[in-house]
Amino acid sequence: MLRTTVDGTRLRILTLLRQAEPAGLTAQTVAARLALPGPAALTHLRLLTALGLLRTDRDRYRCDEIRIAEVAHLFEKGWWCDQGR
Template sequence: MLRTPTDETRLRILAWLREAGPAADGVTADTVAERFSIPRPVAATHLRLLAATGMLSTSRSAGRVRYHRDDMRIAEVARMFEKGW
């Protein structure tokens, strides 16, 4: 699940979700697809993988899944890699 695509889309998504604005309230797969000009199923896959690793949390709003950064988990993963995990 930690495989990184060659275009670093998952890293770009995580960086975007750190910004203030629309991403601050969480995003849907449709929002990510539009923002990064990728097909919705591809965006959904990236988001599901990031959620499965704990880097994103989810909530439901109006029947849609919204994804949010989990900064504590991201910091934890970064520390593991810094220690040579």
């Protein structure tokens, strides 16, 4: 999910959006602030939204802090280490 060669970009997007709360940011603003091509920024934003880490209304993206906390808790518990054992 976030452990790929592009995970740094997704983490930067999450950080940027957390700083922009509560207003959120448009995809164009995210792209400009992170010096990304517009389509690349939109792809990352859509993936993070599909994962439930972002909410969107109209054209603004915001972090879903509850979902982010749930995912962080799963990682803290080490749930991925128990898979396949």
